[in-house]
Amino acid sequence: xxxxxxxxxxxxxxxxxxxxxxxxxxxxxxxxxxxxxxxxxxxxxxxxxxxxxxxxxxxxxxxxxxxxxxxxxxxxxxxxxxxxxxxxxxxxxxxxxxxxxxxxxxxxxxxxxxxxxxxxxxxxxxxxxxxxxxxxxxxxxxxxxxxxxxxxxxxxxxxxxxxxxxxxxxxxxxxxxxxxxxxxxxxxxxxxxxxxxxxxxxxxxxxxxxxxxxxxxxxxxxxxx
Amino acid sequence: xxxxxxxxxxxxxxxxxxxxxxxxxxxxxxxxxxxxxxxxxxxxxxxxxxxxxxxxxxxxxxxxxxxxxxxxxxxxxxxxxxxxxxxxxxxxxxxxxxxxxxxxxxxxxxxxxxxxxxxxxxxxxxxxxxxxxxxxxxxxxxxxxxxxxxxxxxxxxxxxxxxxxxxxxxxxxxxxxxxxxxxxxxxxxxxxxxxxxxxxxxxxxxxxxxxxxxxxxxxxxxxxxxxxxxxxxxxxxxxxxxxxxxxxxxxxxxxxxxxxxxxxxxxxxxxxxxxxxxxxxxxxxxxxxxxxxxxxxxxxxxxxxxxxxxxxxxxxxxxxxxxxxxxxxxxxxxxxxxxxxxxxxxxxxxxxxxxxxxxxxxxxxxxxx
Numbered sequence: 223x224x225x226x227x228x229x230x231x232x233x234x235x236x237x238x239x240x241x242x243x244x245x246x247x248x249x250x251x252x253x254x255x256x257x258x259x260x261x262x263x264x265x266x267x268x269x270x271x272x273x274x275x276x277x278x279x280x281x282x283x284x285x286x287x288x289x290x291x292x293x294x295x296x297x298x299x300x301x302x303x304x305x306x307x308x309x310x311x312x313x314x315x316x317x318x319x320x321x322x323x324x325x326x327x328x329x330x331x332x333x334x335x336x337x338x339x340x341x342x343x344x345x346x347x348x349x350x351x352x353x354x355x356x357x358x359x360x361x362x363x364x365x366x367x368x369x370x371x372x373x374x375x376x377x378x379x380x381x382x383x384x385x386x387x388x389x390x391x392x393x394x395x396x397x398x399x400x401x402x403x404x405x406x407x408x409x410x411x412x413x414x415x416x417x418x419x420x421x422x423x424x425x426x427x428x429x430x431x432x433x434x435x436x437x438x439x440x441x442x443x444x445x446x447x
Numbered sequence: 448x449x450x451x452x453x454x455x456x457x458x459x460x461x462x463x464x465x466x467x468x469x470x471x472x473x474x475x476x477x478x479x480x481x482x483x484x485x486x487x488x489x490x491x492x493x494x495x496x497x498x499x500x501x502x503x504x505x506x507x508x509x510x511x512x513x514x515x516x517x518x519x520x521x522x523x524x525x526x527x528x529x530x531x532x533x534x535x536x537x538x539x540x541x542x543x544x545x546x547x548x549x550x551x552x553x554x555x556x557x558x559x560x561x562x563x564x565x566x567x568x569x570x571x572x573x574x575x576x577x578x579x580x581x582x583x584x585x586x587x588x589x590x591x592x593x594x595x596x597x598x599x600x601x602x603x604x605x606x607x608x609x610x611x612x613x614x615x616x617x618x619x620x621x622x623x624x625x626x627x628x629x630x631x632x633x634x635x636x637x638x639x640x641x642x643x644x645x646x647x648x649x650x651x652x653x654x655x656x657x658x659x660x661x662x663x664x665x666x667x668x669x670x671x672x673x674x675x676x677x678x679x680x681x682x683x684x685x686x687x688x689x690x691x692x693x694x695x696x697x698x699x700x701x702x703x704x705x706x707x708x709x710x711x712x713x714x715x716x717x718x719x720x721x722x723x724x725x726x727x728x729x730x731x732x733x734x735x736x737x738x739x740x741x742x743x744x745x746x747x748x749x750x751x752x753x754x755x756x757x758x759x760x761x762x763x764x765x766x767x768x769x770x771x772x773x774x775x776x777x778x779x780x781x782x783x784x785x786x787x788x789x790x791x792x793x794x795x796x797x798x799x800x801x802x803x804x805x806x807x808x809x810x811x812x813x814x815x816x
Contacts (some may be wrong), residue, residue, distance in 0.1 A: 341533075342537065344498055344531075345531075345539070348531035349530075349595075350551070350552045350555065352524075355525075355554070369719075
């Protein structure tokens with residue numbers, strides 16, 4: 223049996239980890255705001271957040287390519303600041319993944335925060351906790367399941383992305399060739415054995431991860447009253 | 448000790464409901480906010496805590512402005528020195544009992560009771576390592592009360608803390624609740640729609656109906672008002688009287704309580720020590736009147752006084768007669784529910800000397816000795 227190039231696998235896992243961390247940092251306040259706001263902007267923001275779920279990855283990838291290109295303002299700024307381009311680079315992949323996987327972070331968190339309601343936060347405030355204190359020490363622990371679901375879904379979804387990566391990142395070994403693209407290439411070049419190893423590995427990995435989440439959720443049910 | 452003062456001038460509007468209050472409340476001991484459900488009791492309490500923002504008005508606690516719409520002041524709830532106890536306790540399920548208590552006292556700014564003192568006063572010692580999920584309803588409320596006290600509040604706000612409990616659990620937790628204002632020296636505003644609870648706990652009552660204050664005053668006086676009967680209706684017509692426990696008579700199974708108007712024999716109050724102040728309830732239907740001191744009577748409690756007022760009870764053959772008992776100091780008033788026929792027969796009218804014949808007296812609560 224021929225062993226495939228494993229660097230693509232590590233790249234995928236690394237990309238997914240970085241994306242998950244960034245999205246938890248950005249997505250938490252967004253989800254918190256969405257869960258608690260009465261603003262008229264809420265449906266608009268929710269729709270924008272959910273867009274990556276329904277758009278074909280090629281559409282998203284195409285526009286990202288346009289925006290990130292060195293000819294566009296954002297892409298040019300990046301070139302000036304870092305010296306490298308956003309397109310066909312790891313940094314560009316991270317940015318694309320953050321947008322692509324956004325709903326997988328925000329939606330579970332938003333629903334966890336909504337389930338929480340105002341009651342525990344009022345209780346915390348009545349005991350002298352500032353809003354930040356109440357979030358860190360009451361809301362976040364009570365929404366732990368939401369965070370776990372958000373992190374796992376974001377991670378798994380990023381590992382599995384293909385279309386956007388292909389459009390924005392291309393296929394540069396060690397830089398943008400993630401596992402899904404490696405598999406595609408093995409199949410295209412009729413190297414089924416290597417494709418099998420990677421594909422089966424991904425299959426098992428995804429199943430194990432989701433299985434672990436559901437098992438944990440079952441073991442530690444939502445904090446009820 | 449000067450009484451604390453809560454100045455409430457506010458209007459809160461919800462869809463289909465408006466609460467409007469303008470009251471200066473001296474707060475000492477237990478003050479009940481009483482009224483039927485939907486009258487705005489909880490909304491009022493939540494506005495004081497800062498969970499509701501009034502449309503306009505001012506909320507001032509002992510000169511400290513918590514809310515002033517005109518000046519744009521709205522102190523955040525966590526900066527108001529209040530302790531809020533919720534109907535469902537709202538203990539944090541991710542912390543155990545000790546963790547819930549610690550949450551409160553770690554964030555305390557000013558003075559307050561020591562943890563051990565609260566744990567001892569509320570018998571929380573055995574619960575400290577329990578998970579919140581495993582507590583009974585009564586235990587949960589006891590922990591919630593302890594947690595609220597440990598915040599070191601200068602004003603306690605209790606939002607129907609017993610409403611979710613059955614009668615037996617209520618009886619378990621009432622003594623703990625009762626001891627709070629005196630033991631921890633913190634005035635307490637207490638929302639309830641249960642007249643019996645109010646009669647037992649409250650020193651003063653604010654009656655709310657449809658978002659408006661109907662009256663504020665000492666519990667006994669408020670309970671007596673006939674015009675509020677539709678609201679206080681759950682409380683069978685009668686009066687609350689306070690007196691000092693003089694002595695027990697275990698042989699006859701009686702205790703003697705001295706009122707301004709004489710001495711009353713009550714069922715033996717063995718739990719209490721002579722010298723303690725007790726609050727008794729005398730129902731109007733348990734009081735009869737006589738124009739001369741009756742003899743050869745099985746009723747033991749016969750007290751002289753003067754008839755002050757007769758109020759018709761519409762659509763029945765009954766009236767309520769108000770009697771002021773003789774005696775020094777603040778007068779004791781009784782209510783007697785008697786027939787209109789008796790009034791005519793005995794020619795009862797205000798000013799008439801009468802004897803109140805009290806068939807039965809029930810114990811309501813005890814104050815300090």
